[in-house]
Amino acid sequence: MFTAINEYIHRFASFSPQEVALFNSLLEHRTVPKKTFLLQEGEVCRFEAFISKGCIRSYYVDEHGAEITLQFAIENWWVSDIASFHENKPSRMFIETLEDCELLILHPDTKESLLRQAPCFERMFRLMVQRNLSRLQERLFQTIATSAEEKYLDFLQRYPTIPQRAPQHQIASFLGFSPEFLSKVRTRLSKK
Amino acid sequence: MFTAINEYIHRFASFSPQEVALFNSLLEHRTVPKKTFLLQEGEVCRFEAFISKGCIRSYYVDEHGAEITLQFAIENWWVSDIASFHENKPSRMFIETLEDCELLILHPDTKESLLRQAPCFERMFRLMVQRNLSRLQERLFQTIATSAEEKYLDFLQRYPTIPQRAPQHQIASFLGFSPEFLSKVRTRLSKK
DNA sequence: GTAATTTCTTGAACTAGTTCAATGTCCAGG
DNA sequence: CCTGGACATTGAACTAGTTCAAGAAATTAC
Numbered sequence: 001m002f003t004a005i006n007e008y009i010h011r012f013a014s015f016s017p018q019e020v021a022l023f024n025s026l027l028e029h030r031t032v033p034k035k036t037f038l039l040q041e042g043e044v045c046r047f048e049a050f051i052s053k054g055c056i057r058s059y060y061v062d063e064h065g066a067e068i069t070l071q072f073a074i075e076n077w078w079v080s081d082i083a084s085f086h087e088n089k090p091s092r093m094f095i096e097t098l099e100d101c102e103l104l105i106l107h108p109d110t111k112e113s114l115l116r117q118a119p120c121f122e123r124m125f126r127l128m129v130q131r132n133l134s135r136l137q138e139r140l141f142q143t144i145a146t147s148a149e150e151k152y153l154d155f156l157q158r159y160p161t162i163p164q165r166a167p168q169h170q171i172a173s174f175l176g177f178s179p180e181f182l183s184k185v186r187t188r189l190s191k192k
Numbered sequence: 193m194f195t196a197i198n199e200y201i202h203r204f205a206s207f208s209p210q211e212v213a214l215f216n217s218l219l220e221h222r223t224v225p226k227k228t229f230l231l232q233e234g235e236v237c238r239f240e241a242f243i244s245k246g247c248i249r250s251y252y253v254d255e256h257g258a259e260i261t262l263q264f265a266i267e268n269w270w271v272s273d274i275a276s277f278h279e280n281k282p283s284r285m286f287i288e289t290l291e292d293c294e295l296l297i298l299h300p301d302t303k304e305s306l307l308r309q310a311p312c313f314e315r316m317f318r319l320m321v322q323r324n325l326s327r328l329q330e331r332l333f334q335t336i337a338t339s340a341e342e343k344y345l346d347f348l349q350r351y352p353t354i355p356q357r358a359p360q361h362q363i364a365s366f367l368g369f370s371p372e373f374l375s376k377v378r379t380r381l382s383k384k
Numbered sequence: 385g386t387a388a389t390t391t392c393t394t395g396a397a398c399t400a401g402t403t404c405a406a407t408g409t410c411c412a413g414g
Numbered sequence: 415c416c417t418g419g420a421c422a423t424t425g426a427a428c429t430a431g432t433t434c435a436a437g438a439a440a441t442t443a444c
Contacts (some may be wrong), residue, residue, distance in 0.1 A: 062337040063322070070329060081298040083326035085321075089272035118309055126318035131416055133325045137262060140332050144368040148401070167421060176336040181401055250436055340431070361392060375393055392441070399432075409422070414416105 005050050005104055008076055012124040019118045027104040028112050032097050038079075039095040045084035047105045051075055054101030055165045058093050059173065069174035072098075072162050078128070098166055117159060143176050149185050151175045193221060197242050197296055200268055204316040211251050218306050219296040224289050229259050230271075231287040237276035239297045243267055246293030247357045250285050251365065261366035264290075270320070289359045290358055341377050343367045 002024045009015060009023065026042060027050075032038070034054075039045050041061065049056075056079050059069045070093065073079040085108060086093035106114070114121055142151060156163065162171065169179035194216045201215065211350065215289060219242075220334055222228070226246075231237050233253065242249075248271050251261045262285065265271040276283035277300060298306070334343060346356065347367060360378075361371035 060333050060337070062333075065338070067198075068333055068336050082322050086322060115315075119314070120195070122311070122314035122318055123307075126314055126321060128326055129321045130274050130278060133328065136325065136328050136332065137275075138277050140328065140335065141254075141260055141262070143335055144260050145252070145258070156381060170419075173320055175258065177400095178402055179422080180403080180424085184401090187423080282394080363389075369430095370432055372394085372433080376431090379393075385417085385444105387442100389440105389442075391438100393438075394436090396435095397433085400430095401425085402429075406420105406425090407423080409420105411420085412418095412419090 001052070002027075002104075004052055004076055008050070009124055012127045013120060015118075015120065019120065022118055023114060026110040026111075030103045030105055032101045032103060034099050034101075035099050036097045037094060037156040038097065039081060039084075039090055039091055039093060042090050043084075045091050045093075045095075046107055047182070048078055048082075048085060048111065049106075050104040052064075052102040052104060054103075054189055055162075056095060056101060056151060057166065057170060058095045059096055059170075060092055060154060061094065067170070068176075069170055072170075072174065073157060073176045074161065074165075080117050080128070083145065099102040124150060139179065147187065148175065148177050151177075152185055153189075178185040193220075193339060194296075196244055200242070203315055204314060204319045207310075207312065209261065211312065214310055215306060215313070218302040218378055220302075221253065223258070224293045224295060224296055224324055226289050226291050226293075228289045229286060230289065231273060231276075231283055233284055234270050234282050235276075236280055237243075237273040237285075237287075238296060238299055239268055240272040240274075240277060240303065241298075242270050242296040244294040247290040247354075248287060248293060249290055249358065249362060250287045251282055253286065259362070259365050260360055262366075262368065264351060264362075265360060266351075266353065266357075274321070295359075315330075316329045340367065340369050340373060341382075344374065344377055 005027070006020055006024070009020075015023070030049075032054075038047065038049065038056070039058075051073055053075060056073045057069055057072045058073070058079060058081070059067045061067055071079065079095060080095045081091040083089070083097070084093075087107070142154065146154075150158075152171075152175060155171065168182055170180040172179040175182070194253060196217070198212055207215070216243055226244075228357045229239065230239065230248070231250075242384070243265055245267060248265045249261055250263045250273070251259045251264070252269060253259055264269065273285045273287070275281070276285075280300070296330075307317075327364075332348065338346075344367060347363065364371040364374040367374070
């Protein structure tokens with residue numbers, strides 16, 4: 001149950017067996033069916049969830065009711081609204097499972113307890129968030145600088161499993177254009 | 193010289209006088225004239241710079257030679273390419289002063305030394321990066337979900353000093369549209 | 385103080401992407 | 415097995431934003 005997450009944390013830093021044991025002991029294991037909301041707009045996010053199995057989407061809803069997908073999270077990724085989690089404030093996001101999921105969960109108090117008992121995890125979380133930040137910078141750049149077609153092709157490379165796991169209109173909302181246009185881009189590409 | 197940065201770090205965590213003294217002792221103070229490149233594409237970023245005075249822009253250049261502004265950094269902000277800095281790899285960014293600047297600089301080795309001697313700074317940097325990440329999430333959402341006019345108005349609220357400090361075409365490239373269109377948006381707004 | 389360069393504005397022609405509506409497809413549930 | 419709802423496709427009309435070109439305004443450099 002913990003092999004994946006233990007491999008994961010060792011990619012960022014080294015930990016003693018005791019530290020790993022402490023970490024594992026603080027994780028809550030949870031099984032969640034598909035189409036379940038882990039978080040809805042207005043709620044405070046009380047988890048950071050590591051996905052051992054399954055696929056989860058986080059998204060915003062804009063003033064016209066349109067969805068904008070922030071993230072497709074799959075195996076070996078974390079999902080949370082960190083701003084809401086850390087500042088204890090209502091979230092603007094929805095987080096919903098796309099498949100049946102196996103999660104390993106940290107709560108605000110268990111995370112604090114972990115960091116108090118084993119401060120070396122601060123480093124791991126810092127490096128994790130840093131990596132996230134640079135990826136998001138790249139994505140913003142791409143959102144502004146490239147055409148819908150390029151974005152879609154790049155998406156297929158980067159997230160090869162998502163097209164089988166999420167409907168197209170959600171992918172369009174991740175890439176930043178309308179589902180109809182994604183459909184047109186796809187037919188255009190398949191004619192080449 | 194250190195008052196601003198010391199206030200800044202205390203907003204994220206508490207530090208003993210010794211820790212603060214160590215931190216300050218590791219900072220390199222540097223004065224940089226306007227229109228100086230702190231980093232150019234292809235170089236490895238060897239600094240995290242806290243701006244005591246001045247204004248700095250970081251941007252990408254896309255395949256057609258167009259600039260995309262990632263950040264306008266002013267007093268009490270940090271500027272760096274964290275991916276390049278931490279993974280020691282060539283950057284895709286340019287970082288250029290818009291004004292004469294006073295900077296307090298951490299280098300990769302001084303940062304490591306700081307974190308080794310005073311691990312509590314891990315926490316501060318983690319919280320800093322987290323805040324950055326959530327702001328960038330908001331910005332991505334806004335880039336996708338709102339009109340040019342809304343983006344510009346929101347920009348004026350959020351960065352009231354930048355219009356006096358940076359040319360309009362750079363602001364347009366931050367907001368994600370062409371300088372000509374920004375000009376049109378502005379005349380449209382001023383007619384209201 | 386004037387030349388040179390960068391920045392900003394305006395207009396006309398264009399295009400990438402949107403919106404709406406209609407039709408077709410694919411399931412999941414009873 | 416058939417039916418209702420979600421999902422995808424297509425086309426036509428539209429629009430927000432782009433591109434190009436030219437001129438005006440503002441800065442900068444000597």
